[in-house]
Amino acid sequence: MLLINIAGLALIALIVWWFWLYKPKEAELGESDLVITVENGTYSPSRIKVPTGEPVEIKFIRKDQSPCSETLLIPELQISDTLPLNKLKTIQLPALAAGEYAFHCQMQMYRGQITVK
């Protein structure tokens, strides 16, 4: 019983660490074209890094049919746009100050983050 309890608590700790504390690596918006794929309930890559102070373009392709994935919101930049199915969509970002900008679907189940450095 003790073992089960320890395992259960460890599982809770693991959930906290995996979903909240762990910060995955960011994909860099570099020379090669970076395309964010919207598929299976996720943005991939979901964390991207862009340089500060210059306008950039981020491309999305939606392969997910669920209606939630259709809308892309970047609330801090007042961007809300529709991602067509299986078609590349370019979102233009203005020159940004350093910081973190979240992007997500209408229901926030698909989540990603743009880090401006």
Added chain:
Amino acid sequence: MSSVNTESGKPGCHKDTDNNTQHHNHENGSGPHNHVDSAAHQELIIEGAGCASCVGKIESALKAVPGVENAEMNFAQRTVSVIGNAAASDLLKAVEKAGYNAKLAAAENEDDALAEKEKADQVYYKRLMKETWIALSLGGPLMAYALITGEVNVNTTTERIAWLVVGILTFGVLYFSGKHFFVGAWKSFLNHSANMDTLIALGTGTAWLYSMVVVFFPDAVPDQARHVYFEATAIIIGLIDLGLALELKARGRTSEAIKRLIGLQAKTARVIRDDKELDIAIELVLLNDVVRVRPGEKIPVDGEVVEGHTAIDESMLTGEPMPVEKATGDTVAAGTINKSGSILFKATRVGKDTALAQIINMVKRAQNSKPPIGRLADVISAYFVPVVMIIAVASALTWLNFGPEPAVAFAIVSATTVLIIACPCALGLATPMSVMVGVGKAAEAGVLIRNGEALQTASKISAMILDKTGTITLGAPKVTDVLVAGEHDEQAVLRLAATLESGSEHPLAMAIVESAQERGIEMGKVSNFNAIAGHGVQADVDGKTLLFGNEKLMRERTIELGDFVEKAQALAAEAKTPMYFAVDNKLAAIIAVADPIKEDSIAAIKRLQHNGIRVVMLTGDNRATAKAVAEKAGIKEFFAEVLPEEKSKKVQELQMEGEVVGMTGDGINDAPALAIANVGFAIGTGTDVAIESADITLMRGSLHGLADAIAVSKATLRNIKQNLFGAFIYNVAGVPFAAGVLYPFLGLLLNPVIAGAAMAFSSLTVVTNANRLRLFKAQEH
């Protein structure tokens, strides 16, 4: 034949100034061709280009077309950027000749995109329904068996074999009907995120795995706990798929308003080029093209009539039911319907620049934006799924430690039920679905709401400031009286006054100029023109110094007014605006103009007051005129003689009194006051509205739009609150119930199948409730 306008140095409809919402089927490229100003830029989509070697062939075929300066193909995207003044049709022909098919990128219009989306949704719906039936046709009979016989235990070898077969069948269901949940859950797990898929996959996966453990190792669990939950697994998957399918259908209805707007766009236009009339797709209409529209046809792009006259039905854009007369020089708007005559007009705004396209764009953006009331739900949904997972583990541990026998079965059931019943979707959907319907509904009534914040604040407005001129009144004043002083002659005075005012764009000035023109008076030459903000104007005409303005101005210049002050007061009491006119520092006349109140202003103001809103009028006019107009309009409070720059101060004053202030003005002169108000309403007449200038734009000149906007906002906010309340209560009550909180007191524990049904229908309920808003009707005018 040239189809590209380069007069302005800017290309026509394929110009490269698109923002992020334009062509969504290709990228704009970031090459050096991007900002060539001297030539047009057109994008083609190439079909049938299978190999990289096609690139050279297509590029050189295009470069050979006369007028093409450069052509660059992006092979990955199958698009070509063509720079130069060649006709689009020649480019398409050249590509076809080279052995490929091409179409213009912009030709993929909203209509097509919408049709495509609906098709994709239909395919997705069918797939979900198929998955539902597969899952329910196994889960249904299993559940019936379990209910009738009560036999879901695994004790004998025969039972083990039978349940093993069922377990494998259930795995089939998980694979065929539930694969997307598992793939989604796994992908998000790898991405360190969790969503609805995670909960469903964990819930059903746990139930199935536990059941398989019971089948394979019955001895590992206590006698009483040897239940299998295959029927729950299959039914939950089936119900959630069904919920998703129904939600998809219901969601389609939430975007009806935008579909209707998109449907207003004409598909083709009849343009005149080289003396020939050609029917072309509206995407190919260029600036300055002359377009012919016959009776009964839609106006394809925005323009200015150059020949003919007609009546145009603009109700779809402005909500104004009466057709509007149009003749040479008048503007026409895309999406409106030509009723009576045949006209020729010159295209002044095409593609994404037409008023209709801008309206569609704005409505779309607003529909996706979120009012502040939804922010808490956002914060919660960001943490929701991991928290539910933790609750599931904690609840299982609690049952194992403190629960009665069979504790293992209780633990599994409670964990599964917690995972299944929690519904982040209902929470996430609550706000956006209502906003979508509410904003669309408002657009149908000719009210454009910029974003969710404006929507929410509009529902709380307690005081409404109305600018007088052009808002309450028609804004087209007419000269009513000319009272001359001493020896002056009326014609001569009017000539001087009209000459003086001919340079001014003030509506009162225009009334005087118009009055002189009506009398056939020719105007002289003005020099040293000087506008004295809020007071009047001064200039030299025929060597005389003219001064035209209000009493304050005359007093400042120490001009003797005599008994004209009383005459002016008398005029003002009749809701007319008297203005003093002095020649060489001596009073020459009073010219009075009056601006009639719009027909429905009085009723609309009554509607606002009836809703408990404090209505205040604001005007630069003198007190007496203001008082007369306010009385006529049924307004008790007014600010008169307010200088343009003071308007925003008046807004602040009301705000300091604790009011949530709405300010209504024409959106151009009143911009600072509109910006400072809690909600700024710009009132447009017809389709010529500056929709970027305010929080809410009324496309129709009528003040009823204000009452409509506030009513729609209130209804939407009420709907959002119902949805949020429902979603919160559902989750806050459902999760603990599923965990077994009631068991110690009432012996109640939720069945996972019921949890699945509740979860599946909770988001459907939210969408359906939002759809109720479609039935909303603004109070009859």
